[in-house]
Amino acid sequence: MSHTVESMSTATTGGGPGLPQERRLVTEIPGPRSREMFARKQSAVPAGIGTTLPVFVTHAGGGVVVDADGNSLIDFGSGIAVTNVGNAAPRVVERVSRQVADFTHTCFMVTPYESYVEVCEKLNELTPGDHEKRTFLVNSGAEAVENAVKVARHATGRQAVVVFDHGYHGRTLLTMTLTAKNMPYKHRFGPFAPEVYRAPLAYPFRWPTGPDNCADEAAAQTIEMIDKQIGAENVAAVVIEPIAGEGGFIVPARGFLPKIVEFCRANGIVFIADEVQTGFARTGDLFACADEGIVPDIICTAKGIAGGLPLAAVTGRADLLDAVHVGGLGGTYGGNPLACEAALGVLETIEQDGLVERARHIGEIMLPRLRAIQERTPIVGDVRGRGAMIAVELVTPGTGEPYPAAEIARRCHAEGLLVLTAGTYGNVLRFLPPLVIPDHLLNEGLTILEKVLSEV
């Protein structure tokens, strides 16, 4: 049985910002059409592909996602930090539509095209640091991180890679190995890649001796681990997210990242910033590293780069990236022309619509309201994040033990608010609204959240 978009949807407009910016519930969530399609999904797609909210989408744009039953949900997820410029953003739609009629693929390694080079030039210019850089394009965040490690190993002639507690870097063999959490990412998928070592992350809320000591102690423990267990001269790269995403939006204690960078510089270790989730204005800077003036040797980007088209990038010091022999990097689809046009549309939109400032504005609305909720609601243990990358960590009152976030997320979904969960302990609600969400939807979403949390 097949359904056309028209038969599945009651919406008459297209997607994008023209969609009515309203929460509208016309059925229970999920509604009958979504439930019907979910049953088909279960017969056709393996159970391993999970579903956060089983509504089937027909349109999305601005701050809403519209489902097949005609419900319009407030979007606090952006498809996991991807649609920073909004779904079907006009400049992205226009550029991609033009490109799709011209040509869809040649493979950049066979016969190149200008848009790929232009994306690379822009990333070389916009990423932190004014040193000479190179960029190459791949398809996913995992592929970017995996390639960054390849480059670092090749350029240094060393093998070891240091990663951190609560880190998430992807689902390929190497990036799954770099990832900290067993369930669901690693469980029974071993054996893992060799020469990966894990260090403590400066996690202020859960640091045993308190947040004030966190940066210094975590950095000292990391450096001691490297010196004693690996030997700094054997370490090719340190890979870290400037704000840990899947791990629970953990903002490392101030001072931790600069100390790690300093140690890397002193020991010829390549510092790789995984900005797959934090990049492209999400945190109120174009890249999160800017907050503490961090200049990575290599920066990995994806997600928000192309408004939903699959694209990722490895940008770094020219001497490192140029060290690799011809043909050592690449892939069939990396830097597909449609995705490159989308990326150029995203970068124009961020700049021309002031989305870095808009992300800060979102944080300025969200953080005070969430902190006020925290004061009245004992299960809210911590409120943290920057810009439009904000989370609350839930705890059991009295004990401080992690309190599961999934049921609370489900109740938000039932009210028409799409939120995501995260955290090593599954006790974090994370908020990643599109940067173009109107204020009234942001505030309405926070009011729903407050109601749900106060009922727990």
Ligand SMILES: Cc1ncc(COP(=O)(O)O)c(C=O)c1O
């Ligand atoms: C920090 C970080 N790195 C890497 C990845 C992997 O990206 P992808 O799912 O595009 O492979 C993710 C995805 O969530 C991420 O958040």
